[in-house]
Amino acid sequence: MGRNLTLPVPETLYATYAVALPAPAADPAGLARREVAARTRPPLRDLVLGMLDSPMLTLDQRPAGDFPPLPADLLAAYGADPPDLAAVGGASHLLAVHAAYRPGRPPAHEWSARAVAGAVGAAASAPVIDVFTPQILGAAHLERSLPGPDGAVRLTDWVLLPHTAAAHGFFITTKGLARFGLPELQTEDVPPGVVEPWGRLLNGLARRVLDLWLDELPAGEQPLVVEIPEIVSVGPRDVAAAHGTEERMRREVPVRLGLDASGPPALTVLPADDGPDLEALCAALFQSHPRPCR
Template identity: 45%
Template structure:
């Protein structure tokens, strides 16, 4: 494995185990197979079929145990993760537990989690009870558990599987994720987040989890599970990552990408978890909180700390058309500066361009690597395209300058120059970052 300063080797576990519990008073009234068969039509067939197949294999087991045979679940932590007094009372009254466990190799799809949660939800549905997700220490109603499973296209909301708890420390807020390890990736952490960014930074963490999980699972999509996966030291997070993690992939998010540096923080206690820490890029001066505020401003607008961040998406308007015209007028000058090496150290030039679709252009960002001719830009995609599966973050792209609708210079504090379409959004014009098709070449 090649080790460079640009990538961080992250260990991959050999196998993963999912454990779900269904508390009961008495013995279960039906078999797991009958309970799963009763879900026909209520969950997507690929998951329904997977659950049936796993039940017939040694990879999934369903056992009924008396409460005394299972370690006591901590009520304080269950409460912290949303358990109601009624749920805790029913757990205290239970005499037995249905224990559903599944084991599978790391990778996507995570068959152990999909199948185990489906079987546990089926059993809970039969008795009108709840599911306990042991990994997340959460109670789930059968309905909530079933809603969290993949749809017909295999899509899930990552927020249904990964929590983002936080607490205060001397330097601000300490954010972590809880749920990535169920997929084989170490949990994330960030320290020193300003208090007023509580809700916005939770969304950033969820988007970062989505981006890194995708990179991680792409890296282990091989016949043999590798011992390590190389993750980029500089992680590129976009508003699209956040939209997808929250189950809104149709939103054409137009924010500039932001950069977060990835570091491995191994645990000193053998019983504690190691983390992947997200920090400002190297060379950032000032407290980390200042950079985190700039990240939120880039992704959500200048008022990100005031309330729930709002994902903004494309709609045509006069202000946006003017922003595109301004950006295109500045293209020749920024190309000259790029070729002459006149951009500040650590500055990244990115461009936004349109991909043609039946419903109008979809707009994505790319980092500029070279600009050999005025009409041709060679770069690396900084966004995932919804309509073109070949356009993924990190993939090489060639962009026609005629398709460019905006450009920006990114520094330690976010956008330091350009980004006119984003400025329209931040000013309160919900035009999105996309001009209409008639203005896609700047008019």
């Protein structure tokens, strides 16, 4: 039986989006309210309008040169199209959308800031930048990522999986769990042939860990710390849920989480105990022979 990990709970979480405007908006707040009311479905619309009418969400419009430059190289690395990059580089003004909220359900800071930036961006035909990533969000991606009437979202629209080559394989980490107050997941020395299936496993694990985290953050008084299991099982159902689909298969494999505090806090993902290596875990989870993973 594994032990528990104790994770600190941030007091407040923040979200920032930027809209690269070709010309300044005469009344950014009024434009945001009109466009959110027209483009956003309830119940999200009510949440966003409530945030707009509170100090928890602010709009800051300035000439583009008054803000720190947006990192064009990172925007390109995360898939920005040349026309969008050109529009960002040629913007006369930026509208920064900032939101703050406590950890827990719903992540009102992220949902509201993204909805406001998306509504203003659509009205002005202007690119929307998720500053956290950083990533330019296409209109279809942005609309799809927002919750429907049941509050469900695809976690893969909010959490990315960048990977970099290292001496003994690849380093894979999530980028997005920090939006919800969690440390990011990471694995070192992932063999080249396992990058794709291990990434899928990490997507499912991110969904499982996020659910465990949010279940410990009830509405009301905010705890200072939360405990989650050190050993967590992940299965095809979790992988499917992270992508917004369903899977009936209940097969699972266990992994061990270790808190790495050598830099920004992260959760290192390893096989549980003396269990199978990454290749064998991929094969067991996705029911493929381990040899193709090499």
